[in-house]
Amino acid sequence: MRAAGFLLAWAFVANAQNPPADYLDLYSALQQKLTTFDSTITSQWNGSKPPVDFCTELRTPGAYRVLQAQGENAPAVVQAEIQSLQALGVTTVSVGISFPALYQPFFAYSGAPDDYQKYLTFYKQVAADIRAAGMRMVVYTGPLYTNALSENSGLNVAPYYQTLTSSEYIAARTHQILTIAQQLQPDYLVVAQEPDNEASITGQPSLATAAGFTAMVDTFLNQLDGVGLGGTYVGAGIGTWLAGGGAFIKALAANPRLNFIDLHVFPINAGLLTTTAALIDQAAASGKPVTITSAWLEKRRDSEYPAPNIAADPNIFVRDPFSFWLPLDQQFLTELAKLAWWKQLALVSPYWSDYFHAYLPYNAANAALSYDQLRDDEIQAFSTAIQNNQYTSTGLALQSLIDIPVVMPALVSAANAQAAAVAPDSIVSLYGTNLADSTASAPAMPPPTILAGTILTFSESSGPLLPASLYFVSPGQVNAVVPGQLAAGPVTFQISNANGAATLATVAPGLFSANNNGRGPAAAIVGRLHADGTTTFESTVTCGTIAGACSNSPIDLSSTSDQVVLELFGTGIRGRSSLSDVRVSVGGILVTPSYAGPQPQYPGMDQVDIPLPKTLAGRGELNIDLAVAGHRANLVTINAK
16 A cells, blocks of 8 residues: 655656746636536535546557557556556556557558557557556547547558448457457457547548447447457447537447446536536436546637537647646546546546656747647657656646545455445455454354454444454454444444444445456356256356466356256345346346345355346356446356357
8 A cells, every 4th residue: 555645755746837828818718617617516516435446548558659669668668657657546547449450451451461460469468567567457449540649650541441331340340349358358448439530530420420329339249249248348438528419328328238338528618517417417327337438628718619620639639738737637637536426437537647747848849849749759758757757746636636545444345345335234354454363264154253352343323332243354354244233324343453434335236256356257156947847056167276266167058948047146235125126237138137135054145146048158258247226246257158
């Protein structure tokens, strides 16, 4: 865990200049818009800070730099940026992989067929570096720009786009998405965003309509279902500036295969911050989690809005690198974080992470540079800052926003270890130091309330001390069952000489995984009712002798007479008011559970029984997406044969 202010000793804090006369009007107008939106948030937000995955862009492996980065220092450069973001407290990074960077036929068309493997190898190494750092990965994909925003990619995509019919374009995009899902296996995959820009870039006007854009996304999802998602959340969405954006959100949300709705936030003209909040509410009302995987303060005057190239105009982005914007960038990041807490977003990712490390001074020489020239200078400053462990005060502002200290001892769901509310009568893990004098496990069921001399008690504000049942105790970790007599709301707990606080919720669903990390193969069994009335049971995983080495065993769904029921094990589920509160999709197909409640053998453990439809046969790796009363559990997977 980082100490507060850890970076201050080794950070270079860029000094903001005063806004030059040419930009004073724009600066003041943007500042006023942010201040007004802050008042809106303050009047409606209760100040709580629920868990949000604060992510940021990993800039080094942009598709436009891949071939230039094939030198021997390329992995070190990526790793250095990952480490620099980790130092800011970032635990998830996003990577943009533009089409057709991972589409082999394009390279054959362009006369450089060997380049495809270079791109694929590079991105696989990036994914491996992210995993090695213990971080999560977001990949978003869309068409490569044909203007200066392609940043000297060397990929001549404009004439290539013109060779593709609508169906050919969608098929090609689908192929790249499948490659990303199978080869990189990101935690989040955004398959389409900014339909207006995609239509304009590629010359496919149907993509600018809700029907056309959603049909393309549906194609992506159907094909992903066919190969299995391997534990990846899949989303799609729009830029919040899109006229009629609500119709796109409605159409996207209607597809149960889509795990989340994604928004991009750049311009704040014409009340777009208020529009963003409304779009989030609309998506959330559909039962979909909401992410913002790309956001920055676009320096656009009201007189320059609307325009056909929102969030895609180098003449606007050329304003960004100058250090006089630094206070406004920090103010925007603050409002973005408050918005995320207020609306309980799943993930938020600022885009221009370059400026966490370096800005350029505004002077006559820099002001006269073209977008390409200015970006080259800024990238050089950014690279130098990373090598020297330097940060701007914008980077430190991000650190202060996301660095919500973990108060030890920390209490989390034993199923997924996510920092969130837990439920009464659920299994939790308590992490800290000197929690117990020795290590011991419960000798029998039900687990005792005193184990190796250790006692864990809970209490409400004025209630009695209630002992927890203890599955396991050690100096650094305790696994226990929260007393079922407690009500939703704040509670305190005490163990040994340590005290802590937690929030209880009626439901806080979590699913156990076979590798005890909250993701990948589910901890589950299959019950198979045969035509003769007998029932057999089988495990859904095969595990090696090394911890964390479990993999999915294929579940045979080929029999026309067997009825196959998947029994998932979790916790925090039993508090649901009715079975209709429980929503499950398997590989994107909604399945009605036959049971969701306590597992009778182990206190605090819950069980969800899901009849597996025959249509899943042969689908391979599939996500299990469980939500209880609108609260989503962690994704786990099975394999359907």
